[in-house]
Amino acid sequence: MTQTSGEDVMLRTPLCDVLGIDVPIILAAMGGTASSAEFAAAASNEGALGSIGSLFRTSAAIKRDVDMVKELTNRNFAVNHIPPTLDAEAFRHTLAARPAVISFALGDPGDLVRQAHDVGSKVMIQITTVAQAIEAAERGADVIIAQGGEAGGYGGIVSTMALVPQVVDVVSPIPVVAAGGIFDGRGIAAAFMLGAVGVNMGTRFLASKEAPIEDAWKAAIASAQSEDAVKVEVLNDIQPLPGTAGYGTVLRSLRTPFMDEWGTKREEARRDGERLWTEIQARARVGRRHETLLTAGQTSGGITEILSVAEIIRQLTAEAEKVLSRGPSLASR
Structure with a gap:
């Protein structure tokens, strides 16, 4: 996090430089009907990193989104693949598209990391245990997402609060992103205090106007x-x-x-x-x-409004900056 003069805080971390984004917020890659090019572009256009999911989706739908998102945004985005159920056709199409980021979750990506790097993409790997984080680092991940059990997506049993600092300690200097249990700016600030340099959020964005769900x-x-x-x-x-x-x-x-x-x-x-x-x-x-x-x-318990993706990102950023600007005064109490 970069702090400016007085109490002004700019929500920019090393993650922004690695992924080429303005704010360290990632729209989580979600499967089924909860993913679309339009949804991803809405996040990317606001300076975050939008993601296209592949789980429980057809090859045609994934390929359509990979092609379409480039027409909807000139900003960076991620395409997610699931190693245990890899859609080889969709992955080849992703590699040909050369997105800024290719992410993996729910399994060891093995040589897929090298293939993504070979086309110039950064690689994010989502994990749920310290052992998985070590494996992801050994595979060459550029960013590691540590997802706690509070998350809506497929998660493990370790909470975000316990998992993130342990992962930070074992994979440093690889940037770590916190996921699970984060729905507002206070959660982002807390993630930073745990050593993360960004957040990956799903449920908060599902409750948005652009989310392609009912x-x-x-x-x-x-x-x-x-x-x-x-x-x-x-x-x-x-x-x-x-x-x-x-x-x-x-x-x-x-x-x-x-x-x-x-x-x-x-x-x-x-x-x-x-x-x-x-x-x-x-x-x-x-x-x-x-x-x-x-x-x-x-986090559904803390979400009460259905806002646009842009409104959510701006709200998250403002809340986090406000909380972080109060850091020294809070510590002195």
Whole structure:
């Protein structure tokens, strides 16, 4: 963080230089219908780093977004890939597009890091344990995202507060980004105090006007309490991702009748997983997603407004600058 004269604080960190962005805020790469070129561009155009997700998406949708985002922004953006379920066609298309950043999550990317570097892209790797962070550093990551268990996306059991400083200590001088449990400027300031140089945020941006999800999903986030966002372990029974057992990650969802029911029948869910996954998708298509799966992190309890992406980023920046400018006075109390 760079501090100017008096109490003015400019929210710029070394992450901004590494990724070529103005503010150290990353729109998390999310899967399924929660990702689009338009969504990513909205974040990038405001000086943050927008991300395009690939999980649970078709090759055509990913390729469309990689091509389209360049028409919507001249700023840097990231394209995310999941090593255990890598879409080889979409990854080749990503490499050909040479985005500023290629990110990986939910598994060891191995040689994919070298391939990304070979086309000139920076590499971010998201991890959920210290051991994974060490592995990511050894692979040559330019940035490491340490995601705590509070997050809505597939996360582990270690909290952000405990995970981030440990990761900072073992991977220094590689920049570390904090994820999970951050929804306002106070969370950004706290991440900096833990040694992170930026934040990766998903749930706060899902509750935005540009998020390509149903209004009912956004409204559910804005009206939920933190305790409503629960780990849905049964989803790994219904739709097991290769590598999730070893990586130890579980998605969070706001409580729904479907997940409440099948969470008590996990053996049956394992046997009937394909049918149940089809049912989840079918209900979503007809506007009944609220009955099955509403991905969200524990920050949902602190989110009460659905704003534009630009408004969210400006609000986050102003709040963080205000908190950070009070640092010396707070420490003297």
